[in-house]
Amino acid sequence: MTFDEQTAPAALLERRGAVALITLNRPHALNAVNAALSTAAGSALDELATDPSLRVGVITGAGRAFCAGADLKELAAGRTVHDTEHAERGFAGIVRHFVDKPLIAAVNGFALGGGTEILLACDLAVMSSEARLGLPEVTRGLVAAAGGLLRLHRQIPPKVAARMIFTGEPINAAAALQWGLVNEVVPADQVLDTTLALAERIAANAPLATRASKRIMARSNEVGSDWHEAAWAMNEEEFAAVRASQDAHEGAVAFAEKRTPRWTGS
Numbered sequence: 001m002t003f004d005e006q007t008a009p010a011a012l013l014e015r016r017g018a019v020a021l022i023t024l025n026r027p028h029a030l031n032a033v034n035a036a037l038s039t040a041a042g043s044a045l046d047e048l049a050t051d052p053s054l055r056v057g058v059i060t061g062a063g064r065a066f067c068a069g070a071d072l073k074e075l076a077a078g079r080t081v082h083d084t085e086h087a088e089r090g091f092a093g094i095v096r097h098f099v100d101k102p103l104i105a106a107v108n109g110f111a112l113g114g115g116t117e118i119l120l121a122c123d124l125a126v127m128s129s130e131a132r133l134g135l136p137e138v139t140r141g142l143v144a145a146a147g148g149l150l151r152l153h154r155q156i157p158p159k160v161a162a163r164m165i166f167t168g169e170p171i172n173a174a175a176a177l178q179w180g181l182v183n184e185v186v187p188a189d190q191v192l193d194t195t196l197a198l199a200e201r202i203a204a205n206a207p208l209a210t211r212a213s214k215r216i217m218a219r220s221n222e223v224g225s226d227w228h229e230a231a232w233a234m235n236e237e238e239f240a241a242v243r244a245s246q247d248a249h250e251g252a253v254a255f256a257e258k259r260t261p262r263w264t265g266s
């Protein structure tokens with residue numbers, strides 16, 4: 001059976017228990033982002049966000065690439081690559097679309113430009129040993145405006161980020177691991193299984209506590225220094241809600257009874 005891009009969804013959501021596997025599904029275009037992909041991926045993230053039975057999201061690409069960035073053919077033709085009904089979600093429906101559940105990038109192949117920016121929007125990443133990351137926008141007369149210039153220098157040493165940004169040169173998987181851009185590097189055929197195993201370990205934890213932990217980390221950037229009273233007030237606000245939950249009580253009881261907790265998400 002041949003792939004028919006005209007009828008196939010540009011992104012897919014598959015439920016693997018409590019894990020949402022979101023696949024960018026334009027393999028013949030190396031999963032380059034067009035408007036259809038932005039719409040479909042954004043909708044998949046929204047489903048992850050609103051469905052309490054889903055606790056973790058995994059983003060990967062169909063075929064041999066993770067994501068080749070924006071579809072330059074669409075841009076050259078004067079067409080948008082964004083979801084015009086949800087511009088607030090940003091590039092690919094992902095890079096400005098905050099979801100308070102962990103997101104893991106399963107980088108199965110090269111991820112350039114917007115592909116790297118999707119990775120930067122995720123909380124964790126597993127990368128193929130054969131893959132490459134990079135922000136080549138300056139070599140094309142553009143800038144990495146889908147989060148690359150906002151996030152890369154916060155996730156790796158600023159001078160390392162500056163070299164990647166100013167030269168446009170890609171880095172290999174070993175360098176990505178060295179600088180902490182990814183959590184694990186594995187052979188290409190092990191990327192998805194390794195990522196799903198990591199997602200399942202996370203999904204086994206208390207969902208309210210996991211979501212609050214992500215929100216605290218994200219909001220800490222907004223309130224400044226970790227010595228600032230506003231940061232601690234936000235931290236205590238989130239903690240108080242978790243502390244009062246049934247899951248917090250269940251965690252303590254399960255520990256005392258030496259059994260696996262039964263989380264309800266309440």
